[in-house]
Amino acid sequence: MSECSHDCSNCSSASGCPSKNQPPKPDNSKYLKNTIVVMSGKGGVGKSTVSVNLAVSLALKGKNVGLLDVDIHGPSIPTMLHLQKEHVMSNGEKLFPVEKAGIKVISVGLLLENPDDAIIWRGPMKIGAIGQFINDVEWGELDYLIVDAPPGTGDEPLSVFQTITGKVSAIIVSTPQEVSAADVRKSLNFCKVMNVKVEGIIENMSGFVCPCCKTLTPIFSTGGGEKLAKEFNVPLLGKIPIEPEIGQSCDKGEVFAFTNAKSETGKIFSEIADKIIG
Ligand code: ADP
Numbered sequence: 001m002s003e004c005s006h007d008c009s010n011c012s013s014a015s016g017c018p019s020k021n022q023p024p025k026p027d028n029s030k031y032l033k034n035t036i037v038v039m040s041g042k043g044g045v046g047k048s049t050v051s052v053n054l055a056v057s058l059a060l061k062g063k064n065v066g067l068l069d070v071d072i073h074g075p076s077i078p079t080m081l082h083l084q085k086e087h088v089m090s091n092g093e094k095l096f097p098v099e100k101a102g103i104k105v106i107s108v109g110l111l112l113e114n115p116d117d118a119i120i121w122r123g124p125m126k127i128g129a130i131g132q133f134i135n136d137v138e139w140g141e142l143d144y145l146i147v148d149a150p151p152g153t154g155d156e157p158l159s160v161f162q163t164i165t166g167k168v169s170a171i172i173v174s175t176p177q178e179v180s181a182a183d184v185r186k187s188l189n190f191c192k193v194m195n196v197k198v199e200g201i202i203e204n205m206s207g208f209v210c211p212c213c214k215t216l217t218p219i220f221s222t223g224g225g226e227k228l229a230k231e232f233n234v235p236l237l238g239k240i241p242i243e244p245e246i247g248q249s250c251d252k253g254e255v256f257a258f259t260n261a262k263s264e265t266g267k268i269f270s271e272i273a274d275k276i277i278g
Helices: 045-062 123-136 156-162 182-194 225-232 244-252 265-278
Strands: 036-040 066-068 099-100 104-108 145-147 167-174 198-211 236-242
Touching: 036 045, 036 156, 036 182, 045 066, 045 104, 045 198, 045 244, 045 265, 123 156, 156 167, 156 182, 167 182, 167 225, 182 198, 182 225, 182 236, 198 225, 198 244, 198 265, 225 236, 236 265
Parallel strands: 036 145, 036 167, 066 104, 066 145, 167 198, 198 236
Antiparallel strands: 099 104
């Protein structure tokens, strides 16, 4: 994001400048070295699944990783990690993330008294909360902060892009039957307008792996991920099949990439993590 670097006292445009005398943005680049926002055009395509498993795959490679859930109205990370009974602690100044499977986790769901409470916040409140999640959390020094954003191009990913002062990029998750849809293009165009680098596209639910014979059957159309990656000149980071074990791990509160790291699909998550590190 471009920021004014002028000293107001020496700037000829200062009188009409909207950023004049604004307090400087807190610098989070010292402890958040790489922030990756996981986005999608639609819900239910596996964005949270990818966020969790990618975060854990990076941690398994020895990286310090945080997972920030900015899906304010539908936080699913606490459920996915079976953290519904956990709460974020605070010392009045800083919030302390909850740890699971080697990663540090923050979600609005971890601040609620009752996990079924509805959050009824307008844009400015969401923007304020996201700012706190980034600047007022005791993250330690993170190699990667993975951000699970709600679907679309609204306040949440926008606030993350505007609050992070260090390196920030995006991953777009899609499914084979959806990849040609306009929603994915919108996410890619959003990143273009925001001048945010797209690490690549992940095609999730890309065929079905039979639990008995392990054969991969393409049940939806194929090739959409490649086509879109080519159109926008971004890498296709990987294709993750529909894997019954992913849903079952989720139900057990386990992270698939942690408990099934050596499986074929576990290796795909690991390869995606390698590409991100590379
Ligand atoms: P989103 O964050 O895009 O709304 P989720 O990650 O919550 O989507 O996934 C929706 C559902 O699909 C969850 O129940 C999840 O366990 C399941 N799911 C996601 N990806 C896969 C996959 N590759 N194989 C099997 N189930 C999956």
